[in-house]
Amino acid sequence: MQHGKYRFIAGFLAAPLALYALFVVWPFVQSIYYSFTDWTGLSPDFSLVGLDNYARLWDDDVFWASLRHSLLFALLLPVLTIGLALFFAFMINVGGRPRRGAAVSGVRGSSFYKIAYFFPQVLSIAIVALLFQFAYNPESGAINSGLRAVGLGGVQPLWLGDPDLALWCVMAVLVWSTVGFFVVLFSAGMASIPRDFYEAALLDGAGRITTFFRITLPLLRDTIQSGWVYMGILALGAESFAVVQIMTTGPGGPDYSTTVLVLYVYQSAFRDGAAAYATTIGVALLVVTLAFAAAVMRLGRRERLEY
Amino acid sequence: MGSTPGHPNGGGIGRRDLIKRSAALGLAALPAAGFLSACASGGGAGGSKVEKGEVTKTNPLGVNGTAALEVVIFDGGFGQQYAIDAERKYNAAFPGAPKVTHKATQKIQSELQPRFNGGTPPDLIDNSGAEQMDMGVLVGKKQLADLTPLLDAPSIDDPGRKVRDTLRPGIVEMGRFDGAPVRVLYYAYTVYGVWYSRTALDRLDARYPETWDEMLALCEKAKKQGVAGWTYAGKHPYYLPFSLYPFIAKIGGREVLESIDNLEPNAWKHPAVKAAFEAYDELQRKGYVLKGTPGLDHIQSQTAWTKGRALFIPNGSWVENEAAGTMPEDFDLAVAAPSGLDASDRMPFGTLWASGGEPFIVPAKARNVEGGMEQLRIMLGEESSRNFTRQVKSLTAFDGGTDGIELTPGLESGLAALEKAGENVVNPRLPDWYVKLQKEQIGVAGLGEMMAGRLTPAEAVGRIQGFADRAAQDPSVRKYRHR
Known part of the structure; x- marks a missing residue:
């Protein structure tokens, strides 16, 4: 009956594996194959062209600019977002001054902040991008109007129209719209850290900064790591595409200052009728994403703490 | 569960074994999945044609009267x-x-x-x-x-x-x-061109300027009253050609635009192109372009214009419908062909892109x-x-x-402009033939940068010529020519 056991287990595994192969593995294989063709995406006929697309990629300044920006997103966005989210979550949950009745508590009004921070999460990224586009309007937008109102009429940046600022404007929107999610995620993580640890630390005379680095951070490590991967995917993928596509000059500009890999894939496939070249850029993006995931996993490898 | 004590090697399956086997299963499933998946570029056989109908006087194309459309x-x-x-x-x-x-x-x-x-x-x-x-x-x-x-x-x-x-x-x-x-x-x-409000010009006691000197004088006059001369879709600078291309044709003749469309070497180095670029750059340098324009999208720039913050905007005839929501009742919308540069222009005033x-x-x-x-x-x-x-x-x-x-x-002013143009209608083909070149390269990376004051006209010309040359040499870009 050993044979029957295999069949039993295989029966369970076959369906999910087949689905995975069909919807995940196979598209990957296909797009890698298309990157060696001259498929336009507008007609079923194409021929194999060898490494032409990759040679073109190598000499394509816009590709390198996109890669640079995507890498910048993947490195900076997680640091900024998770750093801010950790700070907020700590202040909301354990960062308050000791009060009567509870040795460990959040700052005053912490329950309000928790909701306020999460609020952007209920807005779709497209709406967020549109709203910020209005705010960044140099002529009548909220930011420049605000600057004028406080007597800074001389400081009227072009924001999205300035190649030195545009990328940072876009990044700020992504941080704003995602930080709330991580505040909630980390709050939940912190809630599961036993209060005794904090109380013990406080009894030993540890300040807020020390408790954060010695207790909160090490015990949240797993949560932060998964947050990091999630944020990296978001920075390389759909979210960064949406804001760049909706908000920026061109889109992708001014002067290629905000173009990212996903946007370039989209433009090649759906504007230029160069689907094969788009899949080539997609392969490059795949490499970047895998490298990012591998790096995070390697850096984060450690024995699990049980508590 | 599945293993029975009666089996000689009753130890069951090792974890490693199981993974190996299921992986093999997955691999076997892959080609089958490929067979199932509607391969993106497979298909092909597809639609058969409907039978052609009888050609009659009322049905000159021979439409099949019972076929679906x-x-x-x-x-x-x-x-x-x-x-x-x-x-x-x-x-x-x-x-x-x-x-x-x-x-x-x-x-x-x-x-x-x-x-x-x-x-x-x-x-x-x-x-x-x-x-x-x-x-x-x-x-x-x-x-x-x-x-x-x-x-x-x-x-x-x-x-x-x-x-x-x-x-x-x-x-x-x-x-x-x-x-x-x-x-x-x-x-x-x-009809493409320079769109404006007749009421706004009346207020300045002016009429549409036919030469560039008049244009500059009018912009100066408007500036003194706190109104900008021009605005444009800064985030989509490929709106600028709607008035810039016919301007180039007016200065140097329609052949200049045709050689540009044909991606001929040094087409952009023609003196007419440089003259037109310098004229537009002057608007920007003298502060006649609404402040902040490079950060405005088409709707935002149109709104600033309908609110009377700027006099002129390069646009197409759809603007009447698109900006209707913010356009005041007494706006009295009109379109004009681009103002000329000087008396040496090759084509008369009225030369228009339609x-x-x-x-x-x-x-x-x-x-x-x-x-x-x-x-x-x-x-x-x-x-x-x-x-x-x-x-x-x-x-x-x-x-x-x-x-x-x-x-x-x-609409009425568009018809009048067409009538005035008569034979002198130009029709640049870049926007249809080479979308990327027109929008992203000439528009955003060339004209957009120049009008934001970050490129000189000469630099912009050089850069755009570089883009055009690269498109001309790119074997993956299909080429078209005026005939």
Whole structure:
């Protein structure tokens, strides 16, 4: 009956594996194959062209600019977002001054902040991008109007129209719209850290900064790591595409200052009728994403703490 | 659970073993999955054609009177009602055919690309909007039917006239991509130029300047009253050519634009191009462009303009519909041809960019090619054309259709501008032939940077020439030429 056991287990595994192969593995294989063709995406006929697309990629300044920006997103966005989210979550949950009745508590009004921070999460990224586009309007937008109102009429940046600022404007929107999610995620993580640890630390005379680095951070490590991967995917993928596509000059500009890999894939496939070249850029993006995931996993490898 | 004690090696399966085996299973499943998945570029066999109907006087294209017809309309600035109205006429003409399948979408490419790949496209498509399918590529891949039979068929109003003789100048020529066949029929007719409010000019006691010196003087006058001379869609700087290209033609003759379209070496190095660039740069340097313009999108710049913060904006005739929401009652919209540079200009004042918009295509692999063309023939009739103009305030490719309806100020001024231009209508083809070059490279990276003051005119010219040269040398870009 050993044979029957295999069949039993295989029966369970076959369906999910087949689905995975069909919807995940196979598209990957296909797009890698298309990157060696001259498929336009507008007609079923194409021929194999060898490494032409990759040679073109190598000499394509816009590709390198996109890669640079995507890498910048993947490195900076997680640091900024998770750093801010950790700070907020700590202040909301354990960062308050000791009060009567509870040795460990959040700052005053912490329950309000928790909701306020999460609020952007209920807005779709497209709406967020549109709203910020209005705010960044140099002529009548909220930011420049605000600057004028406080007597800074001389400081009227072009924001999205300035190649030195545009990328940072876009990044700020992504941080704003995602930080709330991580505040909630980390709050939940912190809630599961036993209060005794904090109380013990406080009894030993540890300040807020020390408790954060010695207790909160090490015990949240797993949560932060998964947050990091999630944020990296978001920075390389759909979210960064949406804001760049909706908000920026061109889109992708001014002067290629905000173009990212996903946007370039989209433009090649759906504007230029160069689907094969788009899949080539997609392969490059795949490499970047895998490298990012591998790096995070390697850096984060450690024995699990049980508590 | 599955293992029984009776088995000789009753130890069960190791974890490693299990993983190995399931992986093998996954690998085996892969080719099968490939067989199942509708491979993106597979298909091909697809749609068979409907049988052709009998050619008669009232049915010159030989439409099959019982065949279904499917139409996909871009649901943008012009809406879709005009098409629905025309489809009713089709059904009235062919009572034996099922009701025309009508679909309106803004996502032309996402919805139709798979159908082109699968060989089952609809019969008539309004290939417009941000998700327009690249027509150069479609033509190159032989996906579009030749519309010559339609053009040679008698018009729906007058059996004595061919359809091609009822169209506005340039429409037939524009539809040619690869020699004689006409692949695209541009249904709307757009007047491009410098748009302004007559009321705003009256307030400054001025009239539209015909020379650049007058233009600068007027901008200076406006500046003193806190009004900017110009604004433009800073985030889509490819709106600037709407007045800049005819300006170049006016200075140096239409050959300059044609050599630019043909991607000829050093086409952009022509003195007329530099002169035009320097004139526009001067607007920016002297502070005649509304502050913050490089950060405005098309709607924001139009709103600043309708609010009277700037006098002039380069745009197309759709602006009357698009900006209607913010345009004051007494705005008195008008369009003018670009002001000239000086007396040495090669073309007279009035030289204007006007051309077809809303490109309609009939796919070569459509089931009912004749039906698609017949629907276009109906739309090019006077009644449908007038209906379109009435509904969306835009002209059509049909030369006429403006009698008996009340013209809005913008439409009326557009007609007057066309009349003044007469023969001197230019039709730059870059926007259709080389979309990326026109929008992203010339527009955003060239003109946009120059008008933001980050490139000098000479640098902008050099940069744009570089982009054009690269496109000319790129074997993956299909080339077109004026003939």
